[in-house]
Every structure is written in C-alpha cells, then in structure tokens.
Amino acid sequence: MHQEDFCQIAGLRATRKHEAEGGPGLAACAQWIRELSARPAEDLLNLLRWQIFNWLTGNSDGHAKNLALVQTPHNTAGRRLAPFYDLVCTRAWPNLDRHLAMSVGGESDPGRISPGHWQAQAEAMGMRPRFVLREVGNMAASIQATLPKVRTDLEQAHGPLPMLQQPEKIIRTQLRLAGHRFA
16 A cells, blocks of 8 residues: 655655654644545544653654555545554663654653643644643553553563563653643
C-alpha cells in the first residue's frame, strides 16, 4: 500500500525529521491530517494519543519519519494515519537524546512538560484543551494500571529481565510527573 511519511508530505529531506532540526511539529501534522485524511477526527485523536504515549513512556524518537498517511485500499483518494511503530523507551539508553522529537506546546524536555504545555498544544492543533488534558490523564491511568502486568507477563514468558528496570523507572517517573501536575 502506498504511504507517505510526514517528511515527504512536507517536502523535507529525511535529515529534517526532528522538529528542532526544522522538521514538522504536531500542529503541522494535525493540519495535514485535517486536509488529507479520509477520517480526520479519528486520525487526529490517534496522533494526540501517540504523542501522549511517547511522552509518558520515554520515547524521544517520535519524529516525522515515524508518522505516515497510508492510502486506503478501496479508495484511492482516501488516506488514513498509518499504524504506529518504533514505540520504544529510547530514554533508557544514556547516549541518546532525551528531548522529544516533537515538542509539546513548545517544550521538548519531558521533565518540564506541564498542563499549560498540553493546553497550548491543544490550541495549536485545533483541539479543546480540557479534552486534551483528559486524554493525558486517561493515558497515564491506563499505563499505570497496565505496567505491572506487562512486566509480570514478560518475566513469566522469558524469566527475569534486568533490561526492563531502566525503562520501567523512566515510565514510572513520567507517570509521577503526570500525576502531580495533572491531578
């Protein structure tokens, strides 16, 4: 199936996939979804949830090459946001940049993002701030509830996995930040 990533849609080289390097941010991606998607409301919600997930799970590599619009199989004029991939806690590796590839309300340091940043991001994306803050809270609660079971299931299937300790620590730190700031 034909797809175009968001650097291609923007007419940018792959080297400009991060917002800080001149690549597109979430507001630009939201605008393209509004213009090109066959189901913009659903795709915009998924884009928002993708960024919330990246922030809460320590994925600092959520850039424009990891987002794409795919041509729908039965409608050559229709496009949809492609399924997400490369969802990794990159902050678990000390030599990788910890800043988000796409900022939230102008802030790319995950530890400094506040409800005000999410409200600014909501407005830039044409969304209601209260709705966006509710989505942040829902995602944080969902990850908080799921995290222990994920670890248990992985350890039952593969034995103790020390490599899970650092990502889990990062995720728990982000969840605490979200809990304190978004309560």
